[in-house]
Amino acid sequence: MSGPDAMHDEMPGFFPGRPGGERDEPLLDMIFDRRPLPPGAPPEIHDLARMLAVVAGPAEPEELAGEASALAAFTRLASPVGISPAALRPARRWLSGRPARAKLPLAAALVTAAAGLGSIAAAYVDVLPGPIQKVAHVTVGAPLPESGRPQGPPAVTNVQASATHALGNSSAQPTPSVARTSIPSSANHQQSRPEQSGRPASGAPTCTPRPSPPPTQAKPRPSPSPLVPGAPGWNPRSPGAPGCLGIPAKNAVPRTTR
Amino acid sequence: MGGAFGDILARAKAGDEAAFGCIFRDVQPTLLRYLRVIAPDPEDVAGETWVQVVAGLDGFRGDEQAFRAWLFTIARHRAADGGRSRARRPTVPLELSGSAEQPVSADTADLALEAVSLRAVLKLVASLPPDQAEVIMLRVVAGLESADVARIVGKTPGAVRVAAHRGLRRLAELAPRAGVTQ
Numbered sequence: 068m069s070g071p072d073a074m075h076d077e078m079p080g081f082f083p084g085r086p087g088g089e090r091d092e093p094l095l096d097m098i099f100d101r102r103p104l105p106p107g108a109p110p111e112i113h114d115l116a117r118m119l120a121v122v123a124g125p126a127e128p129e130e131l132a133g134e135a136s137a138l139a140a141f142t143r144l145a146s147p148v149g150i151s152p153a154a155l156r157p158a159r160r161w162l163s164g165r166p167a168r169a170k171l172p173l174a175a176a177l178v179t180a181a182a183g184l185g186s187i188a189a190a191y192v193d194v195l196p197g198p199i200q201k202v203a204h205v206t207v208g209a210p211l212p213e214s215g216r217p218q219g220p221p222a223v224t225n226v227q228a229s230a231t232h233a234l235g236n237s238s239a240q241p242t243p244s245v246a247r248t249s250i251p252s253s254a255n256h257q258q259s260r261p262e263q264s265g266r267p268a269s270g271a272p273t274c275t276p277r278p279s280p281p282p283t284q285a286k287p288r289p290s291p292s293p294l295v296p297g298a299p300g301w302n303p304r305s306p307g308a309p310g311c312l313g314i315p316a317k318n319a320v321p322r323t324t325r
Numbered sequence: 326m327g328g329a330f331g332d333i334l335a336r337a338k339a340g341d342e343a344a345f346g347c348i349f350r351d352v353q354p355t356l357l358r359y360l361r362v363i364a365p366d367p368e369d370v371a372g373e374t375w376v377q378v379v380a381g382l383d384g385f386r387g388d389e390q391a392f393r394a395w396l397f398t399i400a401r402h403r404a405a406d407g408g409r410s411r412a413r414r415p416t417v418p419l420e421l422s423g424s425a426e427q428p429v430s431a432d433t434a435d436l437a438l439e440a441v442s443l444r445a446v447l448k449l450v451a452s453l454p455p456d457q458a459e460v461i462m463l464r465v466v467a468g469l470e471s472a473d474v475a476r477i478v479g480k481t482p483g484a485v486r487v488a489a490h491r492g493l494r495r496l497a498e499l500a501p502r503a504g505v506t507q
Contacts, residue, residue, distance in 0.1 A: 095493050099464045099471075115497045119465045122446050126354035133368070134349055137375055141345045144379045 326351055330389035338383050349375070352393065356400055358443075359462045362451045364404040373407075374400040394473040397463060401477055449496060449503050457492030460485055 094108055098116050101123075204211045326333055326347065336344035356374065360367035377399050385395060450458050456478070463474045464485075471489075475482040 091494070092490055095490050098493065099489060101468075111497045114500060115493060118446050118449075118496070118500055119461075121443050122358060122450065122462075123355070123466050123468070124443070126350065127443065130354040130357050131350060133353070133372070134346065137349050137353075138342050138346055140376065141379050142340075142342055144376065 326389055330392070334382075334385075334392065338385075345379075348392075352396060355466045355468075356396065358447060358466050359397065359459075360400060360404060361447050362458050362462050363401070363455070364407060366407060370400060370403045370407055373403045377403070390470070390473065393467055394469055394477065397467050397469065398477050401459075445503065449499055450492075452499065453492050453495055456480075457488045457495065460488045461492045461496070464489055 091109075091112070094104065094112050097104055098112070098119060104112060104116055201211065333344045333347050337348055353371065353375075356371055357367055360370050364370045374396065378396055385392065387395070450461060452458075453461070459478060460474055463469050463477060464471070469477070471482045471485050475485045478485065480488070
């Protein structure tokens with residue numbers, strides 16, 4: 068190294084294909100090891116070192132934009148009881164700061180399920196419009212609508228057939244329903260729903276719990292469901308009620324926090 | 326972080342949010358830059374990486390170098406998982422264009438450094454053959470030793486060294502053409 072360009076002269080072939088191209092390896096290793104280059108190194112190597120110093124340089128503001136989300140996820144996830152896979156999934160989204168692509172279908176499915184459960188619950192408390200209540204009576208064993216309730220002994224009538232037809236299931240077998248068993252009289256039915264006169268005509272279900280029907284109105288079902296009013300585990304607020312999708316708040320799984 | 330890493334890591338394991346923040350700020354920029362070269366969705370992969378790091382933090386044993394190697398190993402696996410899931414979807418080209426055509430003043434090293442755009446350099450590195458680009462990012466950006474890089478990418482240290490040298494030579498060739506350097 069007799070001068071500033073000595074090393075360049077010693078390694079005339081920095082690039083592949085040039086004579087002596089492999090002799091640049093010590094300089095390249097110096098770049099990797101972040102050691103200062105000798106002044107006589109070729110200008111291409113100095114340029115290269117400067118370029119890589121930029122890549123290894125300090126953080127740019129946008130690169131730390133997710134810090135708050137990361138800390139929140141850390142607080143949420145760093146639990147002495149461990150981390151469940153279910154907790155990891157949303158955390159990944161929080162960290163990435165992007166909307167979850169799968170949220171829309173999930174929300175649609177939840178809304179559909181909630182609407183279905185709400186409709187069933189509404190049918191059981193007899194708040195649906197008459198024709199719909201008849202369909203519910205046939206399909207899920209809900210009480211007959213007040214206007215269509217027979218006074219005498221019950222029988223499977225054309226209500227069932229028309230409901231089946233309306234559902235587009237003309238080949239379906241008659242559903243074992245309350246019509247084959249005991250249907251309370253109209254008087255008893257009225258007595259069991261004292262608030263009926265004040266209910267909205269639309270029959271929209273609400274989150275307000277309705278009193279359970281008296282035992283005489285209990286309708287036998289092949290398989291008791293928690294969706295049935297009065298059944299064990301039935302939550303009157305849950306079906307179709309916003310924020311009440313079957314999990315009472317007191318039973319909600321608490322988040323693990325520090 | 327140097328010698329303080331052990332203490333910071335212990336505090337993070339104990340749930341100290343500030344300590345975890347130190348680790349995050351130290352590693353996240355390099356992690357993102359590495360992922361920008363090897364993955365089309367670096368933010369998503371980085372998020373998944375950090376979640377897994379938090380999940381396994383309590384069981385980690387080692388120094389700062391080992392921690393970085395562990396974290397970048399996770400990142401590489403998550404990026405590979407993302408690549409497999411993207412196999413049936415159209416790919417999105419890496420968009421790192423920006424100021425590659427910025428005028429460069431070579432009078433001083435400082436001015437030259439300012440003129441070189443981070444995004445332009447990352448774009449240039451990403452244009453290398455994938456194995457060379459990844460090795461350069463792990464060696465230069467993540468600051469890992471050849472042995473660690475070899476373990477991460479599943480090659481011998483010698484193969485890593487060769488790929489790194491070839492990548493740097495190629496970068497030196499490309500840089501003037503791309504306007505990143507004079």
